[in-house]
Amino acid sequence: MMIVSPPAFADSNLPPAYWANRQLPDSKKEARAQALMQELRCLVCQGQSIADSDAELAGDMRDLVRRRIAAGEKPADIRSWLVQRYGTWISYKPTAEPAAWPLWLAPFALLIVGAFLIRHRIRVKARR
Amino acid sequence: MSRAIRFAPLALLLVIVVALVWRLATPVDTNVPSKLDGKPVPAFTLAAGVPGKPGLSSSELATGRPRLVNIFASWCVPCTAEVKILQELERRGVAIDGIAIRDRPQDIAGFLARNGDPYERIGSDPRSQLQIALGSSGVPESFVVDGKGVIRYQHIGPIEPSDLPMILTKLEQAK
Numbered sequence: 001m002m003i004v005s006p007p008a009f010a011d012s013n014l015p016p017a018y019w020a021n022r023q024l025p026d027s028k029k030e031a032r033a034q035a036l037m038q039e040l041r042c043l044v045c046q047g048q049s050i051a052d053s054d055a056e057l058a059g060d061m062r063d064l065v066r067r068r069i070a071a072g073e074k075p076a077d078i079r080s081w082l083v084q085r086y087g088t089w090i091s092y093k094p095t096a097e098p099a100a101w102p103l104w105l106a107p108f109a110l111l112i113v114g115a116f117l118i119r120h121r122i123r124v125k126a127r128r
Numbered sequence: 129m130s131r132a133i134r135f136a137p138l139a140l141l142l143v144i145v146v147a148l149v150w151r152l153a154t155p156v157d158t159n160v161p162s163k164l165d166g167k168p169v170p171a172f173t174l175a176a177g178v179p180g181k182p183g184l185s186s187s188e189l190a191t192g193r194p195r196l197v198n199i200f201a202s203w204c205v206p207c208t209a210e211v212k213i214l215q216e217l218e219r220r221g222v223a224i225d226g227i228a229i230r231d232r233p234q235d236i237a238g239f240l241a242r243n244g245d246p247y248e249r250i251g252s253d254p255r256s257q258l259q260i261a262l263g264s265s266g267v268p269e270s271f272v273v274d275g276k277g278v279i280r281y282q283h284i285g286p287i288e289p290s291d292l293p294m295i296l297t298k299l300e301q302a303k
Contacts, residue, residue, distance in 0.1 A: 012203045012230035017255045043160050043265040056230060057265065060256035085263035087163050 012056060019066040020059030026070070033066050036075040039092045040065070040082065049092065159284045162263025162271075169197075169277050170261045174251025177228040178236045184225050184251030190277030194302035195223045196295070197271040198247070199259060201231050202239035204267040210286035214246035217292070222299060226250040229259055229267055270295070274302035 024030040034051065040061065042053035050058040050065075061082075068078050082090050094100050115122070164170075169186050176183035189195055198214060200207040214224055226247040228236050236250065253259055262271065264282075272281040272295070281298040283291065 012201060013232060013235055014230045014254060046158060057256055057259075060230075061260060063255055064257065064260060082260075083163075085163055085261065086160055086265070089160065 016056070016059045017063035019063040019070075021062075022066075024066055024070055029069050030066075032075055033062075033069040036069070036078060037062055037065055040079070041090050041092060043086070043090070160265045161284065162265075162279070162282050164263045164279050165282060167279060169271075169273055169279060170258075172251075172258050172261065174227065174253060174258060177226065177231065177250035177252040178233050178240065181247070182249045184227065184249045186277060188249065189225070189273045190275065192275040193223065194272060194274045194280070194299050195225055196299065197225050197227060197273055199227045199229060199262075199264050199267055199269045199271075201229045201267045202235040203231070204229075206286040207239075207268045208243055210268055211243040211246060213287045213289060213292060215244050217287075217295065218246040220296065222296075223248055227253050227258060229253050229256055272298045272302050 024033060037051035038049050040050045042048045042050050042055055042058040042061075044055035044057050045053045048058075050061045065078060069075065079091055079093070088095050088097065094103055169189050171186045173185040174183050189197065196214075196217065198210075200210070218224055224246050226249070228250055231252065231254070233252070236252075240247075251258070259265075262279075264271075266284070268286050270283040270287055271279050272283075274280050280302040283295065287295055
């Protein structure tokens with residue numbers, strides 16, 4: 001029997017966590033929870049946010065987010081708690097760290113390259 | 129200058145193709161390691177996973193002797209084969225505690241009866257709360273925790289026979 005090295009993502013026998021698929025009764029809090037869930041990456045289905053993923057761990061993370069928001073915690077604090085445990089990779093929101101600088105600077109760099117390429121077509125009014 | 133510049137798009141294409149080929153050729157590691165390596169285990173208390181065996185709390189992981197915390201589940205297929213290796217570690221004097229993820233007591237009991245029981249304690253984690261607090265992302269995973277309750281090593285995936293010497297070394301280093 002071949003043992004698969006990565007962790008197994010089979011399903012458990014338990015139903016989803018209580019707040020995995022239920023909306024919070026307070027609509028403002030639910031909106032905040034939804035906004036945060038859209039920006040957290042699912043660890044199992046790694047191309048999806050936990051809001052979209054059907055994985056059980058994503059359900060448990062939605063439950064965690066809703067419980068904490070209901071208890072009054074700020075989304076930014078929940079996000080940084082998760083980043084402390086999984087790294088910046090778990091948050092879709094771009095950070096200000098050096099690894100992300102190419103992401104921020106690329107639009108400006110591309111604009112400069114584009115302007116350079118069409119420099120002869122830009123007529124600067126030199127005549128009176 | 130203008131003669132050479134006509135090759136710029138070709139050069140750019142070559143750079144892009146080389147970059148794509150390199151990234152596609154390297155196998156992707158989809159494992160997400162915990163960032164708590166070297167940090168203390170978060171404070172927690174888990175109820176007993178099966179009757180007759182104590183539950184697990186963070187204070188029991190800081191008793192002066194390194195322990196192996198095995199995150200498992202009865203519904204986890206590789207965990208079945210891992211039990212044999214854990215029993216071998218137990219025979220060599222390693223203290224093993226289990227955290228059962230999303231599991232019912234009857235299923236955990238069935239798993240232990242079928243495969244064997246290397247655990248001193250089993251804590252029940254029905255909503256993966258402790259798993260998330262530890263930065264673990266799947267089952268099975270194992271953590272080497274030293275006598276002061278600090279996480280020293282995380283092993284993602286089942287411990288295979290070839291991993292045995294390495295796990296024993298990590299436990300030695302955690303003393």
